[in-house]
Amino acid sequence: MADWDYIIVGAGTAGCVLANRLSADGRTRVLLLEAGQRDNYHWVHIPVGYLYCMGNPRTDWMMRTAEEPGLNGRSLAYPRGKVLGGCSSINGMIYMRGQAADYDNWAQMGNRGWGWDDVLPYFRKSEDHHGGETDLHGEGGEWKVARQRLSWDILNAVQDAAAERGILPTDDFNAGTNEGSGFFEVNQKGGVRWNTSKAFLRPAMERPNLRVVTEAETEAVMMEGRRAVGVRYRHKGQVVEARAGREVLLAAGAINSPKLLELSGIGQADRLHDLGIAVAHDSPGVGENLQDHLQIRTVFRIENAVTLNQKANSLWGKAGMALDYALRRSGPLSMAPSQFGLFTKSDPSLETPDLEYHVQPLSTDKLGDPLHPFPAITMSVCNLRPDSVGDCHIATRDLAVQPDIRLNYLSAERDRMVAAISVEQVRHIMAAEALKPYAPQELLPGPAMTTREEILQGVGDIATTIFHPVGTCKMGGDPLAVVDDQLRVHGVAGLRVVDASVMPKIVSGNTASPVIMIAEKAADMIRAG
Incomplete structure (x- = not known):
């Protein structure tokens, strides 16, 4: 037996x-x-x-x-x-x-x-x-x-900026096509x-x-x-x-x-x-x-908005977050690492989106580091269908x-091209009219990197797994x-x-x-x- x-x-x-x-x-x-x-x-x-x-x-x-x-x-x-x-x-x-x-x-x-x-x-x-x-x-x-139990004004502004660039809001990322923008379930x-x-x-x-x-x-x-x-x-x-x-x-x-x-x-x-x-x-x-999906963590410093950076770097902010969670199971302690997402295309000729954005009202130099002492957001973008194996x-x-x-990230030429295009696309969204009141300033990979070769060098320094x-x-x-x-x-x-x-x-x-x-x-x- x-x-x-x-x-x-x-x-x-x-x-x-x-x-x-x-x-x-x-x-x-x-x-x-x-x-x-x-x-x-x-x-x-x-x-x-x-x-x-x-x-x-x-x-x-x-x-x-x-x-x-x-x-x-x-x-x-x-x-x-x-x-x-x-x-x-x-x-x-x-x-x-x-x-x-x-x-x-x-x-x-x-x-x-x-x-x-x-x-x-x-x-x-x-x-x-x-x-x-x-x-x-x-x-x-x-x-x-x-649904998530908190909201951030800056993320609503990112959604408006994406709409200016043709990425329209969607009610459901799980209907068979996930194109559009919205808050993650x-x-x-x-x-x-x-x-x-x-x-x-x-x-x-x-x-x-x-x-x-x-x-x-x-x-x-x-x-x-x-x-x-x-x-x-x-x-x-x-x-x-x-x-x-x-x-x-x-x-x-x-x-x-x-x-x-x-x-x-x-x-x-x-x-x-x-x-x-x-x-x-x-x-x-x-x-x-x-x-695996490789995420490129672009970071933008902003003005005139509250992000998790300020809350986490303040004793009163930390106390408020703890109290909010204890009393209402809400606030930053209840939030997923990414609250807001975009699905779009690196090339308009594609039938379905090949890029996913995870947008976060926080920023660090790299994962695991302390949050920056100033307000900022992270626009992580990943190639959904990489050729690199x-x-x-x-x-x-x-x-x-x-x-x-051994992931061999960015070993395929097409993946390198999509990586560069995705950073250019992030910059295009962040330059939209809806975000001008927040005066976004690029920190990573850095505005000095303008050619695709320079962008790929910067991507190599900041990109990381998204654990898939x-x-x-x-x-x-x-x-x-x-x-x-x-x-x-x-x-x-x-x-x-x-x-x-x-x-x-x-x-x-x-x-x-x-x-x-x-x-x-x-x-x-x-x-x-």
């Missing part, structure tokens, strides 16, 4: 959904393993607490990228959630699906059942939208979608972060057929021939083996799922041989196809060593595909991958809610056998 019917590795954005759905009948035995701790850290739940969760070993894997040539040789901190809820416990809380064309493209690549019309019901299934049930949105689901309830642990896992943890083990780091998938039969993990100084009668489900994320496959002997045969790992299955695509692979059999993460790695176990039928369109690992029975790593192409927006959709759809496919 196997110990469990299903073993899920990773209690993150996808794993919490899987644990809920697969244990719902009360009979199916499910083991959920999480390397991190429980999500009882107070900064997980206060929205502004992302500042104290990223870069904190209590909640973050503390990864770094390799030195990136396209970023002038810089290595970036690469936060990944190591806590119940995973990245949904430390992310920006923005509810975003991407574009209908993203999913239709997945289907056109040979992934049956992944077009927009196929996936929309799964987005709606989980959703509890503040606007109620419509053809596009769901009500009563586990995943709360709320967020995954919160009453001004408190709503992660997948609260949404999906906690209601299921009362079920006797579900066991959740935290601080359990999986070493490898156990194989018998070409079949996955369980996992081996470390817990409280002991090595434990657990067997799965039906399937092992990897939901460890775009960096750790390929790491586990490689440690288990599933990956590029030559690479595994060199590390002394017995090859269970030669899968050339494991760890390849790494994609990287990879991540283990360099040792030592479980404690992170993989080598995907694609390293992509689905499809081509030689580099790791899973099929049922998310089953090619060449291995009893093993699936269910997380952002299966995306064949990155979506045109934030990635958390698409991962929930993937897990919802996967749960139905898994139950169907």
